Amino acid sequence: MSFSEPMPLQLIALFARTAQKCRRTVTESVAHLDLTESRWRVMIHMSLLGEGCTQQMVAESLEIEMPSLTRTIKQLETTGLIKRITDTNDKRSRLLYFTDMGKGRMNDIESTLMALRDEVYAGVSEEELRIMAECVQKIEVNAAKLLESLK
Numbered sequence: 001m002s003f004s005e006p007m008p009l010q011l012i013a014l015f016a017r018t019a020q021k022c023r024r025t026v027t028e029s030v031a032h033l034d035l036t037e038s039r040w041r042v043m044i045h046m047s048l049l050g051e052g053c054t055q056q057m058v059a060e061s062l063e064i065e066m067p068s069l070t071r072t073i074k075q076l077e078t079t080g081l082i083k084r085i086t087d088t089n090d091k092r093s094r095l096l097y098f099t100d101m102g103k104g105r106m107n108d109i110e111s112t113l114m115a116l117r118d119e120v121y122a123g124v125s126e127e128e129l130r131i132m133a134e135c136v137q138k139i140e141v142n143a144a145k146l147l148e149s150l151k
Contacts, residue, residue, distance in 0.1 A: 015136075022120065023037055023041075024037075025116060025120065026040065026112070026113065026116065027040070029112050029115075029116055030108075030109055030112055033105060033108055033109065033112075034079070035105070035109070038068075038072045039072060039075060039076055039081075040109055041062060042058060042062070042069065042072050042073065042076060043076070043081070043082075043098075043102070043105070043106055043109060044109065045058050045061045045062055046058060046082070046096055046098070047098075047106055047110075048061070049061060051096070051097045051098060052095045052096070052097060053095070053096055054087070054093050054094065054095060054096070055069060055070065055073060055084075055093075055094050055096060056093070058073075058096065073096070076102070080099055080101050080102070081098065081099060081101055081102035081105055082096055082097065082098055082099060082102050083096075083097050083098075083099055084096060084097075085097060
């Protein structure tokens with residue numbers, strides 16, 4: 001792969017393909033938990049943001065529109081995995097919490113991800129992963145700044 005282009009299309013395509021394959025791998029691996037990609041992604045982002053996060057925070061973290069998130073939140077609530085509580089400080093806002101069943105399911109997701117880790121990262125050292133993560137984070141920050149400047 002040549003990096004002499006101003007912005008190598010191969011690298012962008014590689015990011016996209018890798019992200020898609022990783023998401024599909026997780027989706028297939030958690031299928032036995034009755035979780036679609038949208039459901040496990042919302043649960044992971046809720047976990048990363050912390051219980052009591054707002055729907056808006058999750059939508060921003062996932063970079064999706066609120067109607068798409070609301071549909072998935074309703075599905076998770078209907079299946080008993082999460083609960084929504086009206087924010088006492090802002091009646092328009094809903095805070096998200098895992099139910100006991102949801103906490104158990106989140107533990108199952110995390111266990112599945114840990115089991116996948118060694119296979120997905122096979123042949124890649126901890127140092128290479130650290131450097132890659134730093135580089136990708138820098139690229140993400142730069143792209144976000146550029147995107148903001150284009151608005």
